[in-house]
Amino acid sequence: MERKSAAGSIRNKERSKKKFLDAVGKILKTKGYTGLKINDIAATAGVDKKMIYTYFGGMDGLMDEYIRSQDFWSKMTAEEVEKIKPIIDDYGKTFAKEMFLSQFEYVYKNKEAQKLLLWRLSEPRKELKKLTDLQEANGEYIFKLFADSHFKENDSVFRSIMAIMVSGLYYLNMFSSINGSLFCGIDVNSPEGRDQIKEAMSFLIDHSYDKLEDKNDKVK
Structure with missing residues (x-):
């Protein structure tokens, strides 16, 4: 059960990270880089903004990963x-x-x-x-x-x-x-x-x- 739970947690983390990265791309395409605000990214992703700090260490880490991905x-x-x-x-x-x-x-x-x-x-x-x-x-x-x-x-x-x-x-x-x-x-x-x-x-x-x-x- 613990192994299954850990696997599920990893999948949830990856899904949430992808949602944040997709949200950055969507905002960048529609509003430009000036629209990249943490609250707007979280709202677009549909994920609590606290998770940006948990998964990426903050906005800088999120931007780093997004930029490398594109x-x-x-x-x-x-x-x-x-x-x-x-x-x-x-x-x-x-x-x-x-x-x-x-x-x-x-x-x-x-x-x-x-x-x-x-x-x-x-x-x-x-x-x-x-x-x-x-x-x-x-x-x-x-x-x-x-x-x-x-x-x-x-x-x-x-x-x-x-x-x-x-x-x-x-x-x-x-x-x-x-x-x-x-x-x-x-x-x-x-x-x-x-x-x-x-x-x-x-x-x-x-x-x-x-x-x-x-x-x-x-x-x-």
Whole structure:
């Protein structure tokens, strides 16, 4: 009986935590980050606000967990990369394409992720700074795993190109969702337009690898 009771308690806790996380997402989508008040979150979740402190340690902990659950690059931990088992022989070129394609589609389909991006650009908060730090740590692991040894003295140029691509794909999705679908004559909301963006992304990655790779690797 005790074992059953403990299992039931764990399930109830997980359900309640999910309700709080879902409530944060709902408020963020409908009211924006200014609507994220503890009483409103609890009312939307239908759970006593005291449980926010019990389960998350307070609002900061709740925001931390919500942000991690919605951001694409913060999920790309060393453990997750290991699970994917990316190809090593091409120095991460295939992996980079797959990750950028995944990011492009993830943000396009996830309105909460879009609101989170707007929040990060609109307000300095320690929870959002933690997200940036986590993204940087995950990105550093990926760069060191694949690119640094391949590009050597061109490493900083390659990183700069990747930075432009990540931010550009974010912006195209945000722009098409809020201000209309046409950007440089490309309909970003149409399948054809999105395919054109994906093709251009693959071209940029291929070109970066071809032009920036270390000369010694070419000789090999």
